[in-house]
Amino acid sequence: MVTRLLGSVILLITMMPVWAVDQLSASVDKNPVLVGEYFTLTIEANGKVSGEIPDTSALSSQFVTSPISTSSRTSIINGSMSSTTSWQMQLLSRKAGEFTIPSFEVAGHQSRPIKLKVLAREQDGEAQQNIFIKTELKPDTLHVQQAALYTVKLYLGQDLLDGQLSAPQMQDAQIAQLGKQSEDYEIVNGRRYMVVTREYLVQPQKSGTFTLEPPIFNGQIREGYRRMAVSAMGDSIEVEVQPIPNDYAGTWLPSELVNLSEEWQPSDQTVMVGTPITRTLTLTALGVTKEQLPDIQVPDVDGFRTYPDETDRKQMTRDGRVISQLIASYALLPQTPGTYTLPEIKVPWFNTVINKVQYATLPSKTIEVKADPNQVSVAPAPVVTAPQQITTQAEPQIVIQAADKTWLDWALIASGYVLWLITLAIWFVTRQSSPSKPAAPEQTSKTPDEAEALKQLKRATNASDTAACYQALKALARAQGYAHLTAWRHQLSPELQNEIAKLQGALYSANQESVDLSLLYRLLATQHKQVKNAKKQTLEPLY
Numbered sequence: 001m002v003t004r005l006l007g008s009v010i011l012l013i014t015m016m017p018v019w020a021v022d023q024l025s026a027s028v029d030k031n032p033v034l035v036g037e038y039f040t041l042t043i044e045a046n047g048k049v050s051g052e053i054p055d056t057s058a059l060s061s062q063f064v065t066s067p068i069s070t071s072s073r074t075s076i077i078n079g080s081m082s083s084t085t086s087w088q089m090q091l092l093s094r095k096a097g098e099f100t101i102p103s104f105e106v107a108g109h110q111s112r113p114i115k116l117k118v119l120a121r122e123q124d125g126e127a128q129q130n131i132f133i134k135t136e137l138k139p140d141t142l143h144v145q146q147a148a149l150y151t152v153k154l155y156l157g158q159d160l161l162d163g164q165l166s167a168p169q170m171q172d173a174q175i176a177q178l179g180k181q182s183e184d185y186e187i188v189n190g191r192r193y194m195v196v197t198r199e200y201l202v203q204p205q206k207s208g209t210f211t212l213e214p215p216i217f218n219g220q221i222r223e224g225y226r227r228m229a230v231s232a233m234g235d236s237i238e239v240e241v242q243p244i245p246n247d248y249a250g251t252w253l254p255s256e257l258v259n260l261s262e263e264w265q266p267s268d269q270t271v272m273v274g275t276p277i278t279r280t281l282t283l284t285a286l287g288v289t290k291e292q293l294p295d296i297q298v299p300d301v302d303g304f305r306t307y308p309d310e311t312d313r314k315q316m317t318r319d320g321r322v323i324s325q326l327i328a329s330y331a332l333l334p335q336t337p338g339t340y341t342l343p344e345i346k347v348p349w350f351n352t353v354i355n356k357v358q359y360a361t362l363p364s365k366t367i368e369v370k371a372d373p374n375q376v377s378v379a380p381a382p383v384v385t386a387p388q389q390i391t392t393q394a395e396p397q398i399v400i401q402a403a404d405k406t407w408l409d410w411a412l413i414a415s416g417y418v419l420w421l422i423t424l425a426i427w428f429v430t431r432q433s434s435p436s437k438p439a440a441p442e443q444t445s446k447t448p449d450e451a452e453a454l455k456q457l458k459r460a461t462n463a464s465d466t467a468a469c470y471q472a473l474k475a476l477a478r479a480q481g482y483a484h485l486t487a488w489r490h491q492l493s494p495e496l497q498n499e500i501a502k503l504q505g506a507l508y509s510a511n512q513e514s515v516d517l518s519l520l521y522r523l524l525a526t527q528h529k530q531v532k533n534a535k536k537q538t539l540e541p542l543y
Contacts, residue, residue: 022046024109026101028091032117036216036233038090045106048072048083054104059091062099064166064216066090094213094233096120129191130157130221133234135168135214137202138320139256139287143242143352144207146254147289147322150175150200152215152234155186155193161227163219165196170213170239172206178317199317201289207243211236245350248357251294253349256321258285260296260347260360270368277332277367283347283360284325290315293326299343303369305333305501333501334369341366374482449479454521454528461517469517470503476524496523 023046030039043054049072059065072085093099093116101114134153142148154165168175178199186195204210214234220227244252265278281296290313300306309329316323334340345362453476460468477488492500502515 022109024104024106024111026104026111026114028101028114028116031114032119033093034119034231035093035096036218037231038092038218040088041091041101042086042088043104043106043111044084044086045109046082046084047107048074049085049107052106054087054106056089056104058102059089062093064092064094092216092218093118094216094236131155131217131230131232133214133217133232135234135237136320137212137237137239139352140237141240141242142202142204143254143350144205144244145203145252145288145292146352147287147292148202149178149317149320149322150202150212151320152198152200154196154198154215154217154232155188156196156221157191157193158221158223160194161220161222163217163230165198165217166215168200168202168213168215170202170204170210172204172208172210173212174201174203174205176201201322202239203289204239204241207241210239210241212239242355245357248348248350250348253285253288253292253294253347254352255285255287255349256351256353258283258347258349258358258360260284260345260362262362269366270370271334272370273334273337273372275334277334278329279332280327280329281345281362282325282327284323285349286321286323287352288324289322290324290326293324294347296326296328296345296347298330298345301340301342303334303336303338303340305335307331307333307502334367335501337369337371339366339368450476450528453479454525457521457524461521464517466503466515466517469520473500473503492527493523496520496527499523 024043026041026043028039028041030037033039041059053068053070056065056068066089068087068089070085070087072083074081074083076082096118099116099118101116103113104111132155134155136151138149138151140148150168152165152168167177178201181196181198184195184197186193198215202212213236216231216233218229218231221230222228261282261284263280263282265280266275271277279298281298283293283296285293293313295311298306298308307330309331312327314325314327342365344364347360349358349360350356351358453472456475457469457472460466460472480488482488499515499520503517503520
């Protein structure tokens with residue numbers, strides 16, 4: 001009995017339908033519709049469909065389409081089971097006229113085409129009074145990659161419950177919204193409107209004639225106790241885009257106005273060797289983005305070290321125009337005295353008003369560099385020249401110099417030795433005659449000061465503190481008898497001079513990687529050790 005019942009159930013299941021599609025239909029929720037008004041297209045199949053979606057790609061040539069959504073439901077009525085699968089999407093037409101929504105096919109079944117009528121906005125005057133859009137493009141004639149400001153204003157005459165404003169569209173163009181939208185109120189024809197304003201940057205990438213399609217608004221407003229669906233669309237704008245001239249050379253910079261200016265700190269045209277100069281260049285252009293501004297090439301000048309600073313780019317909108325700025329700073333360090341002429345700087349750009357290539361120019365500038373007076377007045381210290389004479393074969397070099405001495409040299413050395421003995425005897429007698437008087441403290445040599453300055457430099461190097469390293473260098477220069485760092489630096493080896501110049505440039509530049517503090521410390525420590533060894537080897541013959 002049980003076996004028979006089970007067999008009947010299995011037979012009944014196998015005889016049940018698989019809910020194959022037996023009918024396919026398509027419908028819209030509005031007909032006619034207004035230009036710029038969204039409507040819903042529904043495609044429905046009687047039966048369960050898995051993994052199959054109707055092909056709606058043909059709609060994109062006539063309408064603005066949204067992604068398609070799929071849903072299904074199953075119902076049992078009086079023991080009869082049925083299933084339905086549906087697909088929905090939002091459509092919008094930017095043009096008035098009569099359109100045909102084509103037929104669709106699913107599982108071998110086809111739907112019927114739909115005749116759709118789209119009405120122009122002029123036929124809906126009352127709705128135009130409640131909500132409308134104004135658009136403006138400045139300038140409306142462009143060159144390739146020239147930036148134009150597109151302003152969209154949405155006027156709302158009633159309380160808005162919700163809504164969505166789409167973005168403008170233009171073929172072969174980059175469109176980006178600038179900042180956030182703003183909200184304000186205006187009086188139009190004696191009626192108060194809330195105005196939502198958005199600004200877009202439009203940059204065409206190809207030449208030709210294009211249509212800038214306006215944004216479209218769809219939303220709901222409150223009218224009494226009811227919710228009403230509303231929509232609005234601005235006017236299209238025809239844009240003529242001119243190509244890049246064939247004879248243009250350099251970075252393409254289409255603009256209505258370009259200006260190049262500079263500032264100097266200090267502003268004097270006469271400077272001292274080693275005095276840092278800050279040169280700030282500002283490039284301003286209309287109708288381009290900040291990314292389009294080219295980097296300014298500053299030529300190198302013999303006798304100067306040039307260290308570039310960080311570059312700052314800014315962008316703003318004012319009076320319906322896009323304004324961009326490039327601000328670049330450079331630190332210049334004069335190395336040798338003389339009169340120098342810094343060459344002019346030229347930035348090419350294309351004037352879109354007169355259709356002609358022009359140049360933003362900074363004229364050449366003459367600077368007089370004077371020697372450091374401290375360098376002239378202070379005699380070179382022997383401890384600096386010693387490292388240049390010491391080589392890896394120091395002992396043979398000293399022996400050769402001793403062998404080359406004349407009899408006059410030996411006489412001078414002997415007289416100095418006798419004077420030293422006399423001085424020592426006078427000091428000894430004076431000490432014995434006044435035993436109660438405490439001995440004067442021994443004069444401290446410069447070596448401990450140099451050692452302390454080197455320790456200070458090492459601590460600053462470990463902390464990667466360029467300012468502290470610079471102060472330690474000044475202390476080391478004073479310990480070696482120099483009142484000014486510049487005079488002391490010019491007596492050093494070329495490698496040390498180069499590293500110190502980099503350190504000075506880093507103090508006037510944000511590029512902290514331009515100086516190797518560890519290398520600077522090692523070079524100075526090695527020199528200090530060589531000088532101490534040279535002193536010992538020079539004094540040994542006197543004793």
